[in-house]
Amino acid sequence: MEEKDLIQKIKLLQSVEPQEDWVVSNRAKLAFRMEMERKQNLLAGDLFALKGLFASLRSFSPESFFRPVYAVLVAIIMVLGGGAVTVKAAMNSLPGSPLYGVKIGMERALLVASYSDANRTKLQSEMTTRRLEELKAVVESQDAAEDKSAQVAKVVDHLQQQLIADKTHFSNNQASERAEQVKKAIAQAKSSLPTEVKRNLSDKLAQVAETADKTTVEALAAMIAKKDLTNGEKTEILVKFENMLKDKDMAVASIEAAGRSNVVVDKIADKLPISAVLVNQADEAKDLIAKIKAALQKGDFASALEALKALNEIVDGAQKIAENAALPAGSGQAVSDQGPGANASSSPAGTPLKTPLK
Amino acid sequence: MPAIDERQFLSLYDQYVGKIYRYIFFRVGSEEQAQDLTSEVFLKSWQYVQQKGDKAGKELANPRAFFYQITRNMIADFYRQKDRTPLSLEEIADKIIADKSEGIAEKTAGVNLEMEAVKKALAKLKGDYQEVIIWRYLDELDIKEIASILEKTEGAVRVLLSRALNDLKDALK
Numbered sequence: 175m176e177e178k179d180l181i182q183k184i185k186l187l188q189s190v191e192p193q194e195d196w197v198v199s200n201r202a203k204l205a206f207r208m209e210m211e212r213k214q215n216l217l218a219g220d221l222f223a224l225k226g227l228f229a230s231l232r233s234f235s236p237e238s239f240f241r242p243v244y245a246v247l248v249a250i251i252m253v254l255g256g257g258a259v260t261v262k263a264a265m266n267s268l269p270g271s272p273l274y275g276v277k278i279g280m281e282r283a284l285l286v287a288s289y290s291d292a293n294r295t296k297l298q299s300e301m302t303t304r305r306l307e308e309l310k311a312v313v314e315s316q317d318a319a320e321d322k323s324a325q326v327a328k329v330v331d332h333l334q335q336q337l338i339a340d341k342t343h344f345s346n347n348q349a350s351e352r353a354e355q356v357k358k359a360i361a362q363a364k365s366s367l368p369t370e371v372k373r374n375l376s377d378k379l380a381q382v383a384e385t386a387d388k389t390t391v392e393a394l395a396a397m398i399a400k401k402d403l404t405n406g407e408k409t410e411i412l413v414k415f416e417n418m419l420k421d422k423d424m425a426v427a428s429i430e431a432a433g434r435s436n437v438v439v440d441k442i443a444d445k446l447p448i449s450a451v452l453v454n455q456a457d458e459a460k461d462l463i464a465k466i467k468a469a470l471q472k473g474d475f476a477s478a479l480e481a482l483k484a485l486n487e488i489v490d491g492a493q494k495i496a497e498n499a500a501l502p503a504g505s506g507q508a509v510s511d512q513g514p515g516a517n518a519s520s521s522p523a524g525t526p527l528k529t530p531l532k
Numbered sequence: 533m534p535a536i537d538e539r540q541f542l543s544l545y546d547q548y549v550g551k552i553y554r555y556i557f558f559r560v561g562s563e564e565q566a567q568d569l570t571s572e573v574f575l576k577s578w579q580y581v582q583q584k585g586d587k588a589g590k591e592l593a594n595p596r597a598f599f600y601q602i603t604r605n606m607i608a609d610f611y612r613q614k615d616r617t618p619l620s621l622e623e624i625a626d627k628i629i630a631d632k633s634e635g636i637a638e639k640t641a642g643v644n645l646e647m648e649a650v651k652k653a654l655a656k657l658k659g660d661y662q663e664v665i666i667w668r669y670l671d672e673l674d675i676k677e678i679a680s681i682l683e684k685t686e687g688a689v690r691v692l693l694s695r696a697l698n699d700l701k702d703a704l705k
Binding site: 175177180181183184185186187188189190191192193196197200201203204205207208209211212215290291292293 | 538541542545546549550553554557558563566567568569570571572574575578579582644646647649650651654665669670697700701704
């Protein structure tokens with residue numbers, strides 16, 4: 175074939191083009207995204223003025239007066255300053271702020287406007303990071319217990335949604351890593367929250383921890399289902415199991431301690447059956463942990479996984495029982511919320527059972 | 533001060549979206565992925581230009597080369613992503629034919645067999661051979677511009693092109 179004939183054939187491929195409607199809709203999404211980024215960049219300077227204004231108002235007004243004035247000021251700025259100022263202030267707002275709803279709305283708008291999986295994954299990742307930062311900020315705030323409960327509840331709800339969304343946007347392994355991050359953050363938050371707030375939020379916090387566990391179990395299941403695992407993959411599976419077992423070991427120790435610490439106390443006779451249940455559940459859990467370890471030694475990942483699922487159910491159930499019964503600690507054996515690496519056998523009296531931190 | 537405003541950038545989009553899409557399509561073999569990656573190219577390019585501000589003059593002096601460089605990096609990242617197995621060239625060739633049967637976008641209604649054969653043959657070539665053929669004969673870039681994108685000498689590009697055409701000729705037999 176002559177070169178010129180070949181080139182003529184190649185030029186036939188010039189007819190390959192993208193679909194017109196995709197080109198148009200993609201252009202619109204790009205324009206929207208460019209506009210959003212421009213507004214965010216424009217407001218970087220405005221934020222200092224806004225922060226300064228609010229700071230001076232906070233020092234000027236008593237706490238109880240501040241909130242309605244803050245809301246009115248925000249409303250005035252929204253009217254006078256235009257959307258741009260609101261957007262930037264919103265991006266730095268926390269639950270409880272009038273602009274928090276704007277922040278979440280903007281994140282969702284960006285997600286809808288996103289036109290590629292890679293971009294959506296990046297946005298989802300940023301959203302989870304922001305929720306974790308918000309959780310930390312809210313937990314560390316000086317707000318009243320009632321307000322704190324509501325604020326933490328909001329962030330935890332969003333985290334729960336993010337964990338579910340992560341399964342769609344990330345690989346199993348990435349979703350599992352993010353779930354472990356969230357679980358750690360929740361455990362740290364629990365250790366810092368006042369007892370009253372923890373009690374109000376125990377169901378929500380337990381739900382997020384359960385979702386995080388489920389994500390890790392799903393990641394393990396996907397890894398184990400692969401044929402011909404490499405040594406690297408087997409090591410990764412073992413590490414994941416190890417991390418989960420460490421977590422569950424501590425949880426089981428707490429459950430057992432909470433159960434045994436009340437065996438001889440007369441005053442809470444009505445809680446004795448619950449104590450017995452907790453001790454029994456702790457024993458079952460310990461059996462399952464031993465089974466998992468034995469299965470892992472034999473390289474039987476599938477059996478280990480089934481036992482892990484059963485273990486998660488038992489531990490979650492027992493923790494709920496203990497929290498609802500609000501058993502007091504006896505002989506310093508019940509676990510309270512302490513920092514990471516806390517010894518399960520030391521705790522102040524009167525604190526409800528919580529999952530010890532990793 | 534940015535070197536280019538939104539309207540100017542969007543007009544660059546209008547000018548180059550077809551070429552970038554086509555280049556990616558022949559490199560990854562899927563309409564959907566070509567659309568996603570094309571979108572990413574323009575967004576990343578915009579963000580890059582914004583970051584550089586008035587120092588983006590060099591890139592904007594030759595926007596086509598700038599977009600192609602970003603595109604090449606993005607395709608490399610696409611194949612490097614976790615859990616993603618690069619398609620073999622044969623698979624890409626088959627995907628292009630299969631996608632066509634599902635109704636991929638072609639301007640001309642009846643794509644003839646000859647075009648299908650060239651597509652399949654092109655998909656069998658190495659990545660850098662595909663690139664030079666696409667740029668030289670579909671996008672009609674001159675040798676100098678291709679050399680600038682690939683950061684090679686013009687002589688090296690001529691050799692690459694010659695080898696690419698030979699391989700394509702063999703693949704078409």
